[in-house]
Amino acid sequence: MGRIIFHIDCNSFFASCEEAYNPSLKGKPVVVAGDPKERRGIVLAANYLAKQLGIYTTMPLWEAKKKCPSLIVRKPNFSLYRAISQQVFERLQRVSPLLERASIDEGYLDVTEMASVHPLILAEHIQRDLLETVQIPVSIGIAPNKFLAKMASEMKKPLGITVLRKRDVPNVLWPLTVETMHGVGEKTAKKLNAMGIATIGDLAKANEIALQQTLGIYGSRLKEWANGIDHRSVNPEEGEKRKSIGNSITLPYDVTEQRVLLDILRQLAESVGRRMKQKRVVSATVQLTIRYHDFQTITRSKTWDNPFQEAEEIFRYAAYLLKKHWNGEPIRLLGITALDVFDRKEAVKQLDLFHYEEEAKTEALWKTVEKLRKKFGGTAIQKGAALVEKKGEQQN
Known part of the structure; x- marks a missing residue:
């Protein structure tokens, strides 16, 4: 007997979340986009009614509204999407413990051991349950492995259930x-x-x-x-192992100088950012850990609107938390953690076309900087302020 793998894919997830949160949107063309007052805003997600009108992701918002004057525009609500995603996966967990979360809106379920229930009946039950309880439509692919299940779930949307066997590969794929x-x-x-x-x-x-x-x-x-060959198993730990990425350092002596603490935070931020890029993940929440000279330890965190990955952003957020929560007492340990990390492709940003161009330029610049630091050392490229401080210390 072969394996029976389900791939569950939430349909137009971000737009569906908006409809679930506000049922009055159902039956209307809805998109998730930037500020509707901003001419250069772009469409980040569209429900199926909007797609039927020719509206697609990355389309300029002005063009989408021209195609559909009655288009309803919602700003990205990342916390809402994460919360509903959690509800979806909690319900899937009840079906089988062999659940692997692939991204915010899709996952694999191994139901091989549930031989007493026909796969089609089980898939219909899952689909109906998620639609009735969480108000999220899903398409389900049924296959003997993860790759075929993923391909099957793409074949019929929304609310599709597709079976793809290995023997179907030559004719179908x-x-x-x-x-x-x-x-x-x-x-x-x-x-x-x-x-x-x-x-x-x-x-x-x-x-x-x-x-x-x-x-x-x-x-x-x-x-x-x-x-049609894929030997990968459904691994529940795969989606859980990257929930947070952090780094901390115990200082060689108790520190009270803010400038020194900020320099340490920058080093930690660069380490965390580098690891996030290696794992291709982003986060929206930074946690700062402070351990004082008397071993009292506090953790403080804050969630920002836009997901981040760059060391400079991580440093800026950590510095904000330090300045807000440090009581001035000597510090013996500092730590930075990016909480609830997720695949970079899931990131939703309220960016217009101009910002996309600027961000692309910035990303290219930071890649160059990182290569130079890796080749010539961490101090190969420094900020002007750091060089001024260093020069001042030498003169003193």
């Missing part, structure tokens, strides 16, 4: 373009296309050595997936 395949992003698709691989069927039959030369070990995995 192989004619599709590689761009539609789970695990193939834009850059990977271009590399595959350059190799003459246009469809999933082409990938399934491609030369494995050539794939490895172009994509490394990932090329072999993609070929397996294209042939």
Whole structure:
């Protein structure tokens, strides 16, 4: 007997959350976007009624409103989306303990041991339960492995239930373009296309050595997936192990100088930011830990509107918490933790097109700075203020 894996995918999740929070929005075209007064705002999410009118993610808001003058615009409410996501996964946990959270709006469920219930009946029960209790529509893919279950859940939306068996792969998946395949992003698709691989069927039959030369070990995995093979298990710990990323340091002596404490916070922020990038996660909450000379320890946290990952943002938020909550007593330990981290692709920001361009430039700059620091040392590039302070100390 093979495995029975469900992939549960919440439909138009952010827009569905807005409808669940405000039922009067149901049956109306709704988008989640930036400030509706801002001409350059863009659509971050759209419900299916809005999609039917030709509105899509990243469309300029002015263009969306031109297509649909009655369009209802909601600003991103990240805390609401996280809370509803938690409710969804709590209900899925009741179905099977073998639940792996893949992102804020999707997860895998291994129901192999529930042989007494037909998979289709179980899927219908899950779908109906989530719609009635949390007011969130979901599509469910049923397959013998995670890859096929993921592909199946994409085939019918909203409120779809699709079964995809391994024997269906040649007829169902192989004619599709590689761009539609789970695990193939834009850059990977271009590399595959350059190799003459246009469809999933082409990938399934491609030369494995050539794939490895172009994509490394990932090329072999993609070929397996294209042939309907995926040995990964549903691992509940996979989605839980990255809930927080932090770093702390016990100081060699008790410190009372704010300037020194801020320098230490900057080092900690750079360490936390680097690890977040390695794991490709972001967070919206910074926690600061302070241990005083008498070993009294306090933790203070704050959640910001926009998810962050850059060391400079982490430092700025931690510095804010230090200045607000430090009582002036000598400190012997400092720590920074990014709480409730999640996949970067889930991040929702209230950005207009101009800010997207600016952020892209900033990200490129920080990548260059990080490369230089890694090659020449942490002090290779410093802020002007730090250099002025250092020069002043030398003169004294």
